[in-house]
Amino acid sequence: MNPSYPFDPELHEPGTDAASGRCSYHLSDAGRGEADECAGEAVVSFRDSGATWQSGCARALERLVERGEIEPLGQGA
Numbered sequence: 001m002n003p004s005y006p007f008d009p010e011l012h013e014p015g016t017d018a019a020s021g022r023c024s025y026h027l028s029d030a031g032r033g034e035a036d037e038c039a040g041e042a043v044v045s046f047r048d049s050g051a052t053w054q055s056g057c058a059r060a061l062e063r064l065v066e067r068g069e070i071e072p073l074g075q076g077a
């Protein structure tokens with residue numbers, strides 16, 4: 001399981017969706033199937049299984065925690 005952090009644009013590659021505050025999870029292949037649930041605004045930063053920084057909206061955070069992919073926010077080291 002990967003740690004999660006409060007969304008921080010500085011963790012993300014400049015010029016990416018995540019760096020501009022959007023939810024990169026729902027724009028990625030991993031989250032595209034649930035894109036109609038996207039709340040739009042990023043609230044969490046996390047590394048995906050490929051160690052790439054991704055951002056997620058509140059819905060993405062819920063889903064990823066449910067599936068055990070990331071830790072609930074605020075419970076990391």
Ligand SMILES: [Zn+2]
Pocket residue numbers: 023025026037038039040056057058059060
């Ligand atoms: Zn989203």
